[in-house]
Amino acid sequence: MSGAFPVKCTVKCTVNGAAQELQGHPMERLLDSLRDTGLTGTKEGCGEGECGACTILMDGEPVNSCLVPLAQAEGAELCTVEGLPARAGRKVSEDRAALHPVQACFVSEGGAQCGICTPGMLVAATALLERNAEPTDAEVREALAGNLCRCTGYMKIVNSVMAAAREMRAGGNRAAPPEAGR
Ligand code: FES
Ligand code: FES
CATH class of the missing domain: 1.10.150.120 ([2Fe-2S]-binding domain)
Structure with a gap:
């Protein structure tokens, strides 16, 4: 399915209570997208969904942000440790x-x-x-x-x-x- 996704996308979501537009490849890890905005409190441990170091809240539920593609955050309410x-x-x-x-x-x-x-x-x-x-x-x-x-x-x-x-x-x-x- 190469070429199925655009190179870059803009994802509109809420991060720690503020409207935010995150830009990147749709399959980029949300962990990286958030850290690239300066929210470096979210950490990478295993990068494989095993350790929980990258846990954020997505619509109030804890998720491993290393497993969430950026595109999936469209419209979501995100909360990092900073929030x-x-x-x-x-x-x-x-x-x-x-x-x-x-x-x-x-x-x-x-x-x-x-x-x-x-x-x-x-x-x-x-x-x-x-x-x-x-x-x-x-x-x-x-x-x-x-x-x-x-x-x-x-x-x-x-x-x-x-x-x-x-x-x-x-x-x-x-x-x-x-x-x-x-
Ligand atoms: S970095 Fe270990 S679960 Fe995400
Ligand atoms: S991995 Fe953080 S205190 Fe052990």
């Missing part, structure tokens, strides 16, 4: 209070380990807490089953997500999609 604070109604800044509760708890509970796996973990955990405000330990582990850490254990990561769930329930800070969201 998480806004998803919880926070402004992006260096201030801990401006972090998404999941991010803040990864810091306070020691769940933030290396820079490769952490962004994907944060995004997957946020997706879980948006649909389940009070997950069990097992549900957290299941939600993060597609996010691999190659170098240490998962206990602090799970504890971080459980702490974020408690913080969000206690503080009325339940993460909600941006107004333009789902």
Whole structure:
């Protein structure tokens, strides 16, 4: 089917709450398209859909952006790790209070380990807490089953997500999609 796709396309979508036009080959990986816009928080681990480092939210669902062709993002609402604070109604800044509760708890509970796996973990955990405000330990582990850490254990990561769930329930800070969201 060579020649079936144009060399370049323009994909209109929403990225972290803002209208965006992503340009590239239709089969280019969404991971690359997003990183090319400067959103380098989304990482490449395996590049084969196995590790979860490249996890983003696509219409509220976690997806491996290394497996999503750019053309598939037409009309989609995308959220990268950079967009998480806004998803919880926070402004992006260096201030801990401006972090998404999941991010803040990864810091306070020691769940933030290396820079490769952490962004994907944060995004997957946020997706879980948006649909389940009070997950069990097992549900957290299941939600993060597609996010691999190659170098240490998962206990602090799970504890971080459980702490974020408690913080969000206690503080009325339940993460909600941006107004333009789902
Ligand atoms: S880089 Fe996408 S799943 Fe590993
Ligand atoms: S792969 Fe990131 S801490 Fe292990």
